[in-house]
Amino acid sequence: MIPCEGDRHAMGVSGADAKKGGSVEHTGHHMMSEKLIQGPLPLYYQVATLVRNEILSGLWPAESQLPTEDDLVKRYGVSRPTIRKAKSLLAEEGFIRDIKGSGCYVNRQENWNTIPPTVDNLNDIFHFGSKMSFRILEFGMVSNTMDVENKLNNHSDRFVFQIKGVRHYQGQPISSVIYYLPFRFGSRIPLESLEENPFIPQIERLAGIQVVEGIQTISLSRADETSAPHLGIETGAAVLLVESVYFDSGKQPVEYVRSQYAGKLPYAIRVRRNSLSSAPSAGTEDTRSAR
Numbered sequence: 001m002i003p004c005e006g007d008r009h010a011m012g013v014s015g016a017d018a019k020k021g022g023s024v025e026h027t028g029h030h031m032m033s034e035k036l037i038q039g040p041l042p043l044y045y046q047v048a049t050l051v052r053n054e055i056l057s058g059l060w061p062a063e064s065q066l067p068t069e070d071d072l073v074k075r076y077g078v079s080r081p082t083i084r085k086a087k088s089l090l091a092e093e094g095f096i097r098d099i100k101g102s103g104c105y106v107n108r109q110e111n112w113n114t115i116p117p118t119v120d121n122l123n124d125i126f127h128f129g130s131k132m133s134f135r136i137l138e139f140g141m142v143s144n145t146m147d148v149e150n151k152l153n154n155h156s157d158r159f160v161f162q163i164k165g166v167r168h169y170q171g172q173p174i175s176s177v178i179y180y181l182p183f184r185f186g187s188r189i190p191l192e193s194l195e196e197n198p199f200i201p202q203i204e205r206l207a208g209i210q211v212v213e214g215i216q217t218i219s220l221s222r223a224d225e226t227s228a229p230h231l232g233i234e235t236g237a238a239v240l241l242v243e244s245v246y247f248d249s250g251k252q253p254v255e256y257v258r259s260q261y262a263g264k265l266p267y268a269i270r271v272r273r274n275s276l277s278s279a280p281s282a283g284t285e286d287t288r289s290a291r
Contacts, residue, residue, distance in 0.1 A: 032077040043078050044085035045172050046232070050076075051086065055095050055106055062108040066096060120270035122214055126200060128267055132169050134177070134199050137230075139163040139191060141183070151245050151256040154182045161186020163199070166230045167259070174266055175242075176227030180256040185209055200246075200255070209254045211246040218242050223260060231262040240265065 036046045054060055067075065072083045087104065090096045094113040098104050119125050141159045149155050163179040179199065181189075185207040193206055204210055221241035228235040240261040248254045 033075065036076060036078070042172070044082045044089065047072070047076050047078060047082060047086040048089045052090060052093070052095060060106045062106055064106050066104040066106065068103075118268045118270045120272065122211065125214075125267075129200065132167050132174075134165050134167055136163065136165045136194060139194065141186065148180050148256060151243070152180065152182050152253045154253075157183040159183050161189065163194075164226070165199075169266055173230055173232070174263070175259045175261045176223075176230050177260075178258045179203070180258075181207065182254065185254060203255065207254075209248055211254065212249050213251075214244055214246045216242060216244045218265075221260065223262070227260045231260070233262050237262070 032043075035050060036043055051060075051066070060066060066072075069080055069083050069087075073080055076083070087096065087098075091098070092113075094107055094111040096104055097107055119128060139162065142162045144154065144157050144160050148160055149157075152160070154160070160183060161179075161181040165177055166173045167175045167177055181203065185203075188208060189203070189206045193202075195202060200211060219241050221239055223231060223233055223235055223237045223239045225235045227239070228237065231239070233239075240263075242257075242259045242261065242265070244255075244257040244259070245253050246255040246257070
């Protein structure tokens with residue numbers, strides 16, 4: 001079999017994933033694949049996503065051998081380090097494995113790590129958020145809007161505190177986010193104290209609030225011109241819009257978060273029935289059916 005690693009017949013390649021200034025990555029005589037988008041989403045992550053999707057679709061069944069690194073370099077028009085980094089990510093997820101001296105093979109489905117973590121309360125969400133980083137793009141006071149007023153119930157505020165940024169998980173951008181806080185809380189936050197760490201704990205500490213409850217609304221939307229470049233997608237592409245309103249112990253809204261996800265949510269939501277007392281009995285159903 002053709003080895004996946006250590007093939008000595010590769011052409012010379014660039015060591016960088018992408019050249020500065022938005023130029024296209026070249027490897028020998030090969031141009032970057034049209035399936036890849038030059039932008040903030042790393043090329044290795046895009047390559048890994050394409051290969052992963054092919055595995056999930058059945059194009060590469062379990063125990064089949066993937067193309068060599070040389071073939072993947074030619075196919076995607078990226079550097080060998082980019083291909084190796086993409087393969088490393090897929091190996092971490094359990095999709096592929098290397099067999100020294102033989103090649104790179106697709107694992108059986110039971111080895112795939114495709115199940116997202118499950119959350120069923122705020123502590124779970126905040127714990128999952130602690131595994132993310134948040135890159136701040138801009139922040140400051142902005143004019144209040146009707147939409148924000150309705151979410152925060154702060155109709156008397158002329159201004160609200162806004163923070164725009166991008167959430168990263170395992171080093172990759174997963175969502176474009178805007179935080180809104182009522183003026184009375186936002187005005188307490190010393191801007192120089194903001195860090196690129198999980199944000200809600202920071203806001204609670206700096207603004208002197210405590211979140212005890214939240215309501216999330218999930219809908220289908222389209223990426224705006226601000227979020228699209230940071231998610232590596234085109235403006236107008238379909239995104240999941242997650243709108244979260246958080247409340248303090250007095251049931252007052254203290255934070256409104258608007259997140260756009262280019263893919264699926266990074267976690268699953270578990271729901272439970274509090275009791276069976278509200279469930280209609282068989283006798284009740286029969287009575288209604290007889291009417």
